[in-house]
Amino acid sequence: MELTPRYKTLYNDALEKSSLRHTKQREHIFSIILEKKDHPTADEIFTRSREKMPSISLATVYNCLETLVESSLIRQVNFERESTRYCPNLRPHAHFLCKRTGAIHDVDLPDSLIKQLEETLPENFNPEHIEINFSGSNNSND
Amino acid sequence: MELTPRYKTLYNDALEKSSLRHTKQREHIFSIILEKKDHPTADEIFTRSREKMPSISLATVYNCLETLVESSLIRQVNFERESTRYCPNLRPHAHFLCKRTGAIHDVDLPDSLIKQLEETLPENFNPEHIEINFSGSNNSND
DNA sequence: CTAGGTGCAAAAGGTTTGCGGTTAA
């Protein structure tokens, strides 16, 4: 429930860089996303956060998530029109949604492949962001 | 506003394959999506469809779009939590959202690249669908 | 004839906003 020193530094630096305030709620929500990297929705984060902080509101959860995304501490993950999910993995990666279990898995992507994808674009297109989402099924037991 | 013979055949075959009824509304909505391949939202399609068919309802537009997607005549395109857009291009391709103009561009993808992406997945993952979305800006005049 | 489709209005589901009170810096 406490941020490790490494993440505490990351968190402090990110907020200070954007001159945002350091609040209990923001830190708590960040710790919940780091605790179990299962790509929870805002509502799941709300439920988990109330265990240790019963007075937090859903609006605050949404506000904190927005702040954490803008500070680049976490990323949003969207599949179709399902609820937005949140991911603390900042490396370039794709997501795989298993339709059988509902679980979302991170899939690391080599830089070379991302470069190849960018090279498919016309010359005058400047990509700032890429999102790559697979869906299907997997046979493993998780 | 009329389907070309090629698309008429495509439309007829797709509906018959799923034993779905052939209705004025479905054909009209399909023709609107083919007419201007600018990835319109349901609401934009609703507005355009009322020009020639003033009595159509938004619920029917949503129902027809669902049918056309299930019949594989069109595809849905989702960027973040924006309204779903609809695309009649059935070849494997990615989308590029220009943040300056709001336009969405189709980007053809070589099969080899898609195969390489699938190869980044663990062995037991069976992808059924891939969505690749770029966002950024482009300097062209469209 | 009748299962499937349409049109309307109401509801649902996720997210955002306005506002009065609280708090970090």
Next chain:
DNA sequence: TTAACCGCAAACCTTTTGCACCTAG
């Protein structure tokens, strides 16, 4: 001290649903 943030409730926007009527096959 005070701008930023929180908590609450209401609003918002897109999409779905229930139901009575209609129509393709």
